[in-house]
């Protein structure tokens with residue numbers, strides 16, 4: 001486990017004072033979120049500035065002061081959970097050079113030992129050469145070290161039977177299923193309603209999100225197993241956000257809307273004014289600046305319509 005200097009110093013301070021630095025920072029961070037606009041989530045990390053779904057992208061989000069990161073979890077041939085978006089390794093690694101005879105280079109056709117050999121940074125920029133595809137365990141450790149929060153997507157769960165239980169097991173082993181994490185620091189989402197239902201049935205206390213835009217008539221059913229409806233921003237209207245907010249999820253609170261993927265300030269300001277609860281972005285700093293009080297793009301109008309994070 002690598003510990004970055006600032007995170008290590010904060011943890012050390014907590015230890016000296018006799019209580020957790022996480023506990024120290026949590027109320028302050030939460031209060032700050034409440035004062036400002038929608039929650040901003042770094043999509044695949046701050047993926048406009050660092051290679052997506054790498055530890056460098058998590059750190060970049062942290063450097064920008066972004067508390068939430070989103071990722072994508074899949075499984076290797078030998079059953080290890082790794083963080084990567086595409087179901088094959090071509091776009092974001094040098095797999096075609098390292099293993100030229102292994103087309104179509106599916107994640108599920110490679111062992112973790114093989115995936116560890118791949119460069120997941122050079123495709124983005126030479127300055128990130130040598131970045132690796134992280135395991136979920138490594139990723140969780142880094143998010144923890146940075147005192148960040150995680151929107152974890154189970155990617156293509158139909159390819160990986162049992163991945164929900166396995167993911168929950170790794171989260172528990174990494175300390176992510178204690179009461180504090182479950183209440184404040186973790187959301188699990190998927191495009192598959194069945195996958196989210198499975199997560200909810202295995203751990204009803206965990207906050208969940210469904211990726212998509214279900215018809216309003218179907219929302220009562222969704223509200224039995226998901227806390228969030230997370231739509232592509234192109235499908236979002238003011239009326240849809242209000243309709244989603246009109247239902248209470250499995251934990252008795254109004255359903256939330258985290259929308260994706262928004263990289264420009266004016267669109268973010270409009271969505272904030274619609275009342276979305278979260279905006280998922282490759283450029284989270286741009287979205288934060290556009291939706292906070294006094295910003296030229298968002299202004300107070302954005303805040304007036306913003307829902308609680």
Ligand code: G3P
Pocket residue numbers: 043070072085153211260261280
């Ligand atoms: O978090 C929302 C977003 O990640 C869903 O789309 O394809 O980027 O995983 P995708």
Ligand code: CA
Pocket residue numbers: 070071072153
């Ligand atoms: Ca995703």
